[in-house]
Amino acid sequence: MSQWISPDQIRARFAGAMSAMYRREVPQYGALIELVEEVNRDTLAADEALAAGLASAGGLHRLAVERHGAIRVGTPDELAMLRRLFAVMGMYPVGYYDLAPAGVPVHSTAFRPVADDALQKNPFRVFTSLLRPELIASDALRQQALALLDARDIFTPGVKTLIERCEVRGGLDDADADAFVAEALETFRWHSDATVDKPTYDALSAEHPLIADVVCFRGPHINHLTPRTLDIDEVQRRMPERGITPKALIEGPPPRRCPLLLRQTSFKALNEPVRFGAAAGSHTARFGEIEQRGAALTAKGRALYDRLLAEVKAQPQTSDNATHQARLTKAFAAFPDDEAALRRQGLAFFHYRVADADRRSRQRPAEAPGEAHIEALIADGALAATPMVYEDFLPVSAAGIFQSNLSADSPSVDESARRPGNHTRDSQTAFEAALGREVIDEIALYAQRERASLEAALEALKAR
C-alpha cells in the first residue's frame, strides 16, 4: 500500500472543506444547496429510469458532492502557482475561454480531473480567470494595478512548501494532505479588508468592476460555488420561495429530453461591507449559481449548438425567461433529441460498456470494430452506450454570468463579439505562457475517453 493519499482523495477533502467554508461565509449558499438537494430528491422520485440510470453508473454519489467554483487572479506567477497547487489534487487545465470579446478583461481555463474514475469520485472543478492588464485603458491605473499585484502573495508559505514536497516525493502522506487542504484553503478565503484606499478602489472599479475585484484584495476569494441540479427550471422556480432572486435568464440550451452541454443560472451577490483603511465601504463579488449538466458534444454537435444559439441571440433581447426558453426550444427543434440519433449522427460523445456479455455470441467477431458491428452489438443488447457528461464550461454562458454579477454601470457587452471560439491564437498562447503549459483540448479528451471505453468494452466481449 502506498504511503501517499491519492490526488482524488485530496481533491475530495479540499472540495468538502471549501464547501463548508463558503457555507459559513455566504449563508445564501447553504439555502441554495438545500433547495438543490430537495429538487434532486423530487426529480429522482418522479423519474425511476433516471434514478436507476444514475445509481447503476455510480452517479448518485457524484451528484451529491459535485461543485464547481471560480476565482480570478492577477499575474502569470499567480496562475502558474495555481497550476501546481491544483495538480496536487489531480486537477489539470482543460479548455481556453477568452472573455475579452464579451467585454470582460480576463481569459480563463478550468482546472478539473480528466480521467473517468477521477471524475466519478469527485468532479470538483475551478473556473480560473487571469486578468489582462493590457485591457486597462489608463496607463497610470494599469501601472498602479500591476504594482499592487506585485506586492501581494496569495499563497501561504506552508502551501508552497507542501506543493514542492508533493512534486519532489510524488505524493503527500495523510498528515501532509490535511495540512495542504488547510493551507490551500487560505488562498480562497474572503478578506473584508481591502489593500487599497477608497479612491483607488473607486478608480479601478470605474475602469471595470472586475479589475477592482482582482487587484484590491489580499487573495482571489472564491466568488461562487455551484451545485449541480437535475432540474434547473424547477430550482429557478422555487428560488424566490427561499428569498433568493435568480438572474432573469437561464443560460445555455433549452430543456430537452436528452439534456445538452450545460444550463446555468445565478443569483446576484449581496453587497458586502469592506474596510478601505479607515474608511468603510462595500464590494460586490460573491454570488450563487446552479447548473444542470447534459451530454458532451462533438465538434460537429458543438457547431450546430453554436449556430442555433446564435440564431436566438440575434433576436431582440428579452429578459423574460419563458420567452427566451420558447425561442430556444423552437430553434433547437433542428437538434435531434434522442440518444440513438445523437450517437449515430456523431453529435455527442458516448461512453460504452458491456451490457450483457452472453449476448455477444450472436455476433460474428469483427476484425475491425466497424460502425455496423457496433450498431449490431447495441441492437442485440450486448453493448450499452450512454451520453458522456459535459465536464466543461460555455464561453457565452460564462460571459452572461460575469455580466449579471457586475454592477449595473459596468461596460456593456459587445453582442457582435459574443461568438464562442472567437479568440485569437495569440491570446491563448499568451495564456499558456503564463500558465506554464498548454491547456488540454477538451474535445480531444472526450474523443479519447470515448475510444478507450469502446475498446475496453469490445475487448471484454471478445474475452468471454
Ligand code: OOG
Ligand atoms: C466566472 C464566471 C464563469 C461559469 O460557470 O460559467 C463561471 C467568474 O465570475 O469568475 O463560473
Ligand code: NI
Ligand atoms: Ni460558474
